Amino acid sequence: MRRDDSVVFIGEDIAAAGGVFKTTEGLLDEFGPLRVRDTPISEQAILGAAAGAAMTGLRPIAEIMFSDFFAVCWDIVVNQIAKTRFMSDGQCSFPLVIRSANGGGARFGAQHSQSVENWAMAVPGLKVVAPSNAADVKGLLAASIRDPDPVLFFEQKSLYGMKSEVPEGEHVVPLGKAAIAREGSDVTIVALAAMVPRALKAAETLQSDHSISAEVIDLRSLVPLDTTTIFESVSKTARLVTVEENPRLCGWGAEVSSIVAEELFYDLDGPIVRVTTPHIPLPSADALEDAVMPSPARIVENVLKLAD
Amino acid sequence: MNDTTGQLQAAIDNAVAPDVETRLELYRLMQSCRVMEQRAYDLFMQNLIKGTSHLALGQEAIAAGFGAAMREDDYTFCTYRGHNHTLVRGVSMTGILGELMGRECGLLSGKGGSMHLMDIEKGAMGSYAIIGAHMPIAAGAAWSAQYRESGQVAVCFFGDGTTNIGAFHESLNFAAIWDLPVVYVCENNLYMEYTPISAVTAVPNPGADRASAYGLEPIIVDGNDADLVYAVAVAALDKARSGKGPSLIEVQTYRHGGHSRADPGKYRPAEEVAAWMKRDPLPAYRARLLADGIDEAAITAIEDEQAARVDKAEATARESGPPPLEIADTDLWADGGSSWRN
Numbered sequence: 146m147r148r149d150d151s152v153v154f155i156g157e158d159i160a161a162a163g164g165v166f167k168t169t170e171g172l173l174d175e176f177g178p179l180r181v182r183d184t185p186i187s188e189q190a191i192l193g194a195a196a197g198a199a200m201t202g203l204r205p206i207a208e209i210m211f212s213d214f215f216a217v218c219w220d221i222v223v224n225q226i227a228k229t230r231f232m233s234d235g236q237c238s239f240p241l242v243i244r245s246a247n248g249g250g251a252r253f254g255a256q257h258s259q260s261v262e263n264w265a266m267a268v269p270g271l272k273v274v275a276p277s278n279a280a281d282v283k284g285l286l287a288a289s290i291r292d293p294d295p296v297l298f299f300e301q302k303s304l305y306g307m308k309s310e311v312p313e314g315e316h317v318v319p320l321g322k323a324a325i326a327r328e329g330s331d332v333t334i335v336a337l338a339a340m341v342p343r344a345l346k347a348a349e350t351l352q353s354d355h356s357i358s359a360e361v362i363d364l365r366s367l368v369p370l371d372t373t374t375i376f377e378s379v380s381k382t383a384r385l386v387t388v389e390e391n392p393r394l395c396g397w398g399a400e401v402s403s404i405v406a407e408e409l410f411y412d413l414d415g416p417i418v419r420v421t422t423p424h425i426p427l428p429s430a431d432a433l434e435d436a437v438m439p440s441p442a443r444i445v446e447n448v449l450k451l452a453d
Numbered sequence: 454m455n456d457t458t459g460q461l462q463a464a465i466d467n468a469v470a471p472d473v474e475t476r477l478e479l480y481r482l483m484q485s486c487r488v489m490e491q492r493a494y495d496l497f498m499q500n501l502i503k504g505t506s507h508l509a510l511g512q513e514a515i516a517a518g519f520g521a522a523m524r525e526d527d528y529t530f531c532t533y534r535g536h537n538h539t540l541v542r543g544v545s546m547t548g549i550l551g552e553l554m555g556r557e558c559g560l561l562s563g564k565g566g567s568m569h570l571m572d573i574e575k576g577a578m579g580s581y582a583i584i585g586a587h588m589p590i591a592a593g594a595a596w597s598a599q600y601r602e603s604g605q606v607a608v609c610f611f612g613d614g615t616t617n618i619g620a621f622h623e624s625l626n627f628a629a630i631w632d633l634p635v636v637y638v639c640e641n642n643l644y645m646e647y648t649p650i651s652a653v654t655a656v657p658n659p660g661a662d663r664a665s666a667y668g669l670e671p672i673i674v675d676g677n678d679a680d681l682v683y684a685v686a687v688a689a690l691d692k693a694r695s696g697k698g699p700s701l702i703e704v705q706t707y708r709h710g711g712h713s714r715a716d717p718g719k720y721r722p723a724e725e726v727a728a729w730m731k732r733d734p735l736p737a738y739r740a741r742l743l744a745d746g747i748d749e750a751a752i753t754a755i756e757d758e759q760a761a762r763v764d765k766a767e768a769t770a771r772e773s774g775p776p777p778l779e780i781a782d783t784d785l786w787a788d789g790g791s792s793w794r795n
Contacts, residue, residue, distance in 0.1 A: 201598065202597055
């Protein structure tokens with residue numbers, strides 16, 4: 146926002162209140178009420194306004210407080226923002242970012258906890274980004290704001306309290322470049338957002354307790370999808386496990402599995418394994434929620450099955 | 454802001470006939486819409502236009518009145534019944550008919566179709582086929598104009614049925630609290646697709662009776678009178694441009710045909726259709742111009758010019774081939790492509 150006056154930010158409780166997760170504190174003070182604006186509880190108006198502003202010269206950032214609420218404004222995302230550039234034969238673009246608190250682990254119950262990145266991945270015309278650490282929040286958000294296309298930016302809400310190093314000054318992480326979060330040689334674990342720290346924990350256990358060297362890939366974005374980094378890793382390890390927070394059916398891991406099965410089948414030494422939340426809405430109680438979301442222990446268990 | 458000024462109603466009450474040049478322009482715009490859509494209908498009957506179409510025959514005075522009043526850089530947002538609203542912004546008739554026919558010369562090279570006409574350079578910001586979805590987008594364009602202090606106004610056309618969808622409420626409230634330079638125009642043609650609007654709406658006037666919920670003036674205008682539409686358009690655009698926020702204008706009109714290509718409109722009583730056909734905005738306006746002493750030769754010249762224009766547009770579109778297949782996967786992204794992986 147400091148480098149570009151056309152970047153404006155709207156959403157519910159994002160200005161005066163600083164956001165329900167306090168992620169936007171200080172923005173109103175620094176950039177003023179014309180650039181940082183509270184809206185009514187009107188998700189269609191928020192995203193419609195962002196769309197209209199984006200097609201007329203601004204670079205808006207809009208916040209949907211919880212990603213579950215995309216269901217009340219999904220038309221604006223999939224029918225308007227995602228399709229209009231294509232339908233218009235390239236006459237206009239939608240350089241906008243929609244930030245949203247996504248996923249479980251906060252004991253909020255089924256209507257404030259779902260992981261919906263796979264909804265977004267299924268829509269042609271949307272870029273889908275989900276950082277796993279604070280440095281990537283900065284770097285990927287900067288890249289998303291500067292990107293000429295619409296980006297859905299999913300912030301896994303259980304990561305808000307996590308502390309990690311953030312580079313000072315200019316830090317831009319290009320979209321569509323996965324990170325090797327841990328190098329290894331026996332199995333590739335591909336994960337996203339909050340599943341990355343869990344996969345890393347699982348990798349530690351696999352190394353210390355089972356002498357299995359796991360390589361952990363942090364996808365960072367689903368669209369664009371960095372299949373090159375996955376292929377390089379799987380070519381080396383010959384085994385692939387995906388760890389997804391979204392419910393089982395049509396999760397991004399299924400797409401990754403299908404691509405690897407189709408294009409890298411003869412490099413594999415075993416079946417591809419998907420670890421996901423079961424195909425259920427998330428329960429609220431901590432014991433139940435912890436039991437259904439992929440845990441480091443469940444990841445370890447699945448890798449061991451593959452290693453047998 | 455609570456709009457109790459009565460500014461728009463005063464503009465209607467005190468409307469005087471615009472100057473001759475403007476009136477001829479209004480007639481020219483209406484005539485261009487009429488001949489284009491009649492031709493579109495003929496081309497459907499010859500199966501040269503596929504899919505569906507939603508004609509606005511009978512509603513031309515609204516497109517013309519606003520089209521003539523808008524500044525060149527203002528924004529038009531309209532619905533799938535948007536051929537006329539697009540045309541009056543100065544968009545190519547060949548481009549529109551070509552798009553309806555799925556030809557390479559189409560406005561969108563055949564990628565949009567009848568329901569999605571758009572010409573950004575002319576301020577025609579798109580025709581949207583999900584009821585109500587363009588209302589918040591128009592608010593966004595208005596917000597952008599306000600932020601950039603460009604003095605532009607967004608005009609958003611929608612039907613009576615749209616007043617019953619949630620986006621209508623969200624957009625009006627949003628536009629009102631931010632004083633956005635946007636004019637919402639409810640084209641009440643009495644039917645929500647196949648159903649009388651009165652059968653599905655809690656109030657008799659779907660637009661005007663809702664205005665007070667947003668602190669706006671309740672405005673109803675005869676949408677078949679181009680002079681009146683022009684007068685209220687000028688007033689609402691002035692109001693928006695001077696920072697006094699949005700307007701909601703209900704224009705009452707009637708479509709001569711059914712909802713879409715598939716609908717013969719048989720649910721409408723014959724007497725009702727006959728009464729409205731007598732109020733066809735074009736012959737009425739022509740008669741008024743003559744009565745006011747405007748030279749018939751000037752009127753016939755417009756009619757001849759538009760007849761030649763539509764013939765030429767049709768001929769060019771017929772000669773144009775289908776769009777090249779390689780454009781089917783272009784322009785999803787700003788880089789011109791549609792790639793999603795490396």
